[in-house]
Amino acid sequence: MKNYVIGLDYGSDSVRAVLIDTENGQELASDVCHYKRWKNNEYCNPSINQFRQHPLDHIEGLESTIKSVVAQANVNPSEIKSICIDTTGSSPIPVNAEGTPLSLTKEFEHNPNAMMILWKDHTAINEANEINELAVSWGGEDFTKYEGGIYSSEWFWAKILHIIREDEAVKNAAHSWMEHCDYMTFLLIDDKDLATFKRSRCAAGHKAMWHEDWNGLPPEEFLTKLDPYLAQLRGKLYNETYTSDLVAGKLNQEWATRLGLTTDTIIAVGTFDAHSGAVGAKIDEHALVRVMGTSTCDIIVASHEAVGSKTVKGICGQVDGSVIPGYIGLEAGQSAFGDVLAWFKDTLSWPLDNLVYTSDVLSAEQKAQLKEEVESNFIKTLTEQAEAIPLSESIPTALDWVNGRRTPDANQGLKSAMTNLSLGTKAPHIFKALINSICFGSKKIVDRFEEEGVRIDSVIGIGGVARKSPFIMQTLANVLNKPIKVCASDQAPALGAAIYAAVAAGIYPNVIEAAKKMGSDFESEYFPQADKIEKYQELMDSYSVLSQFVESITK
Template identity: 55%
Template sequence: MKKQYVIGLDYGSDSARSVIVDVATGEELASSVKYYPRWIEGKYCEPAKDMYRQHPLDYIEVMEYIVKDALAKAGDGIAENIIGMSFDTTGSTPVMVNEQGTPLALLPEFAENPNAMFVLWKDHTAVKEAAEINELAHNWSEGRTPETIQRIHPTFHMPNVFKQDFTKYEGGIYSSEWVWAKVLHVLREDEAVRNASFSWIEHCDWMPALITGKENPLEVPRSRCAAGHKSMWHESWGGLPPQEFLSALDPVLDGYRDRLYKDTYTSDVAVGNLTTEWAERLGLTTNVKVGVGAFDCHMGAVGGEVTPNVLARAIGTSTCDIMIAPYEQIGDKLIAGICGQVDGSVVPGYVGLEAGQSAFGDIYAWFKKVLAWPIENILAKSEIVDAATKAKLIDETMDAIIPQLAEEAMAIPMEESTVLAVDWMNGRRTPDASQEVTGSIAGLKLGTTAPRIFRALVEATAFGSKAIVDRFAREGVEINGIIGLGGVAKKSPFVMQTLADVLNMPIKVATTEQTCAFGAAMFAATAAGAYEKVEDAQKAMGKGFEKEYHPIAKNVDAYTVIYNKYLKLGVFTEHNNI
């Protein structure tokens, strides 16, 4: 039988990667990774303002490289046997488009305008707009006009019997990380973009549309995952919120609902085949089917072989916690304070549940940057050593900071772990989204060292994880196991052991290095017809688990006490606007 292969493409925050996988066995033939060139230069971002934008050319150029590079590594005769490809991306990462579906930044007049670019998931410029969406959604009455509901009246509350809360399947709190808040912010801020915009599209929807020639905003097959978790889409109210609701938010949204979509699709469905142009540009054939896209952590859970009632944690710059649950378990239950419960958003046939932390590895990276300030700003200017030696010294030191901190922090006895931190340096995604809260560190003394602070930061990220697990439990969602996915899970025993101790649960680490890309490959195989269900692709292509961390009893008891202090510090920090 002729061999068949698929390509999974994973678009992360800093880079994109591809894997070429054998459909029958899951063997990885080749992979390729490339950083976004403009992003790495720091273009179009203002971290002090929580503004993070990415140029669509970064996505296009990187795709061409990682596909062709992986094909070259895989060897002769592979390209013609590729039957499918699928994408996962960060999210919510939308962009404004014109009537042809072209992102505005690809037009000459908007080529350098950040508002015409993709608004990255961690962009928090739309905090004000998210608050307005929540206020309106929590006081909206179906069938009433904006004037009738008096949305701006601070004392008005519609009786519950009349309410239709469009956030209720997204945890009841709409986030500034999500699409409608971002779109509203951009349209308000930039008149030129507002006048040129016809619609918007998520990154995970745009990539398949681009290479299959289905860019028309009215015809693009939209991801169930993106729509259900981030854009208030639900079948019970006919898709997206009604135009009346959107216009009540701001007239700049007038007409947008008719220029978007009603139906959505799970990722086992094919968008179409590669166009002739893109087949040539990527070195493939037009026989390649392209699947409906989804968000990275959702496909990562599939690549990590998630099963019902097992929490898959994609642990990287942030975390995304994904579960699938049977319909009969969820029923009419609304899970408060998470990032959504969506039919088929992870595995078709199950309800997908999403939670997560706005920063995890990013917190460690922030602390590294703080410590590295003298290296980057003083040592870099030194004339004591030659330029080549200086560059090597800087690179060696920068690479060693986190591993050395982890080694020293792990050696600190539990009873001496007296520094306490709260992990909201980039806001809080769950439980109960708020991008206005900030992180904090307490218990500092003159004898406090960098490893002690680092240990507190690692513990804080673990405590933030426990808050999520506790919320699921409080809401009646059963968790029977935990899977660790991603770079932190595979590379940091200290972090993973701390997590196991704090959660008091074993954690299995997926063998697959690139679980998100592998999940995309599994969906590509299903969309291309090689498998009837993605669960079948998981069984055939999955690689199992390489390690399991077990909680240490004495640490569990100690962390129970420290976790309660973490909760108190979090309440104090939030309520006092620190």
């Protein structure tokens, strides 16, 4: 009898499932599903940084990817021992007393406020500021202290506060709120009691100010000063939280039937993508795992002895067990990484979208062909031409803050800027400047960890950009002046989720042992190029000057 597990990873644009052999971590099958409504830009308004996702996108993706991997691998359903789900976060969803998202009910089916508020939605900037002001002025404990000392508009309480102020109907109908990783887990399990449901430690600790020091979530006394609704909500949330090596429940009959699995399948407690990604990449003490995709998440694990009572300023948090149970997981990151380049590509695509693809000169078939060719060569050609520009040539200085700054020192109100443009500046120069900016933003994070006494001996890259762009990885190695190993797995977060699933099913005694056997190897390593380090340091100095200036003029 074989033991297989499934890891399900919800990213910003798509969900991926992997079916893994627990004996050696071999991937027997994988599948991806892009969110249909999201792809059509439904329920979003980028001009005000509103990014909402309909839970139907997630449910359809769950069903199609899991069914696909089970069919591809052609294994006996009883051999699929467990499933673990990771998602983005903080991505909260308002739910009714049954734990059903409001947007799955008729009244709210098209209301973006009743949907999942994606991590990169920054509509709650004012509410985050309010939380920060109260945290230091209310006369009690500063509950932001284990979340870097600054609460972000990307996180749980700020988002809820924003929605309930904006939408009375959602406020009245929402019995509770769930992180995306918790909701997807709750959907699958048999025990439907929201009050006892095992919520994710990772989500609660990094995004909802949950901490053992104050026995759970911030107290009602604090929350009521923000809004009495939050104090009431607290009573319907949770006190205890659970790490992802633990069992949340067993697969319920409805989903066992829909997926073709058995009700003996164990469902592990949910987690965030970056944290499971670090496990998939076999994170170790003093290693920094960077998940480089749309955004970045930078994950470190440290022992309790190493961290002691230290709180690291300006990061996204330090939480006991958020990556490996028994260790403190530290998280930082950039709100936009690949997204900076995606923004530039979109901007450059304006004449194509508005003049070329709409023109009558080309037939529908020619347009489709052209579109396909442009899509597959766009970033590739820009990258080749940017790489060919010598470092001695003048290029712009850019900031990576097109979606604000997540860390160090969250400030989602910051915007990007660019200097040093001339008539000689062409698209590849700007592209190179943007690549520099995302690498300089990364260096600021590494510097902050080191300034705060967190040792980083090695860097591991995972995610789309790490595997697809050798130029970005080489630039990053030069900027950080550290070697960077790239994880071989295409699906490190899903693999990490599969590792948690294997521990929850009792196949391995703990996450470290399971990761040793099942974790990904490395496929390449980038080393700093000695002749380029100094020049990148000079460019980094210009980045620092520009960032200080922009920050000083941002209200």
